[in-house]
Amino acid sequence: AKEQGKNVFQFYAREMNASVEEKLVLLEGLRNALDCGQFSLLYQPKVDLRSGRIFGVEALIRWQHPEHGMVSPARFIALAEESGLIIPIGDWVLQTACLQARAWSDAGLPQVTMSVNVSPRQFEEKRLVERVAQALSDSGLPAHALEIEVTEGIIMRDLAQSVGKMSELKAMGVTLSIDDFGTGYSSLSALKSFPISTLKIDKSFVSDLADSADDQAIALAVISLGHRLNLRVLAEGVETEQQRRFLLENDCDEMQGYLFSRPVPAAEMQTMLLAQAQA
Numbered sequence: 001a002k003e004q005g006k007n008v009f010q011f012y013a014r015e016m017n018a019s020v021e022e023k024l025v026l027l028e029g030l031r032n033a034l035d036c037g038q039f040s041l042l043y044q045p046k047v048d049l050r051s052g053r054i055f056g057v058e059a060l061i062r063w064q065h066p067e068h069g070m071v072s073p074a075r076f077i078a079l080a081e082e083s084g085l086i087i088p089i090g091d092w093v094l095q096t097a098c099l100q101a102r103a104w105s106d107a108g109l110p111q112v113t114m115s116v117n118v119s120p121r122q123f124e125e126k127r128l129v130e131r132v133a134q135a136l137s138d139s140g141l142p143a144h145a146l147e148i149e150v151t152e153g154i155i156m157r158d159l160a161q162s163v164g165k166m167s168e169l170k171a172m173g174v175t176l177s178i179d180d181f182g183t184g185y186s187s188l189s190a191l192k193s194f195p196i197s198t199l200k201i202d203k204s205f206v207s208d209l210a211d212s213a214d215d216q217a218i219a220l221a222v223i224s225l226g227h228r229l230n231l232r233v234l235a236e237g238v239e240t241e242q243q244r245r246f247l248l249e250n251d252c253d254e255m256q257g258y259l260f261s262r263p264v265p266a267a268e269m270q271t272m273l274l275a276q277a278q279a
């Protein structure tokens, strides 16, 4: 019984340490990932609901870990935030996305907007605006072709400073959108002061759109709020034809989701853009 008790203890000890240990291993890997070229970007089209045309793409990071395989950003972005590694990683994303957008237009494709996600620590960092300007000048991408996605939570941390920073970006010509709208807690009066062009309805409200009266009410409210404020409204996570039809019938402007396309590598995205240009 004593032996068994010891084994049980070891078992629990191992279980308890599993997540901490895993985190340390991931963190160690994350430190080398940039130098080892383990990051890549996928691109997901943003589509105009009425015309069905691609008008932009969102860059989404992927990490190919040598032992763990593909690690989802849901797992490592928070870790990158905590450790501060998000600053160099975020810079890499900005630079790579801008270069890619420029490469597509150099290849003769019509310019699409490149959207890049910026997380809290990145947004708060003093030199964000400089970093964005640098990525634009290094790539030669016009500022109006870059969009930055931020969440309400980021902005509300320090409202005055956030609005100031967003205004600087807007003055450069960069557009801004609010990601995951409806999951945060920005007051409606604050929303009015954000220099943004688009609200993105969080995919959690889209997934049950066909069946949930509550989610329909939320989607309708966001669409009408956005339009009253002269904003475009994009629904993310659109997976079914029913969802698409509901959104179109209720005057939503844009969509993104598996129904149209999953996030894809640059070459595949380029093929889609070329097909559209030739249609």
Ligand code: C2E
Pocket: 044, 059, 060, 061, 072, 073, 074, 077, 090, 093, 117, 118, 119, 179, 180, 203, 236, 237, 238, 239, 256, 257, 258, 259, 262, 263
């Ligand atoms: P997000 O910005 O809200 O991105 C949308 C997420 O939904 C992406 O997950 C995308 O692949 C996924 N998605 C797209 N269409 C559908 C759909 O129809 N159904 C469902 N179920 N999911 C869909 P992903 O790529 O795993 O990214 C997760 C989150 O990680 C992102 O959420 C974003 O917050 C963060 N992230 C991704 N890339 C970056 C990055 O380069 N920098 C920063 N700071 N954060 C990033």
Ligand code: CA
Pocket: 058, 117, 149, 179
């Ligand atoms: Ca996003």
Ligand code: CA
Pocket: 179, 180, 200, 202, 203, 236
């Ligand atoms: Ca989102």
Ligand code: CA
Pocket: 180
């Ligand atoms: Ca999200």
